[in-house]
Amino acid sequence: MQTSKRMDSCIELIKTMLGDTNNELTSEQRNKLKTGIHDLKRLQKATKLTHTEVFAVVSRVAEAALEVLNTVKSA
Numbered sequence: 001m002q003t004s005k006r007m008d009s010c011i012e013l014i015k016t017m018l019g020d021t022n023n024e025l026t027s028e029q030r031n032k033l034k035t036g037i038h039d040l041k042r043l044q045k046a047t048k049l050t051h052t053e054v055f056a057v058v059s060r061v062a063e064a065a066l067e068v069l070n071t072v073k074s075a
Contacts, residue, residue: 032064
């Protein structure tokens, strides 16, 4: 239950990043964030996961978010 709530809050934060008009995201950045949302939802529904699968998804989402934050910060 707690994991599901945490996943929901992460998904909502990413959606906020997508919807923020101050973020001038490239289409590549938008696609990475949308893919991250999709992957997080897939993880949330999965019953059996390996640490490798979880690490791969979280790593991709973190890299996409960091890229967006660095772009916004330098602008």
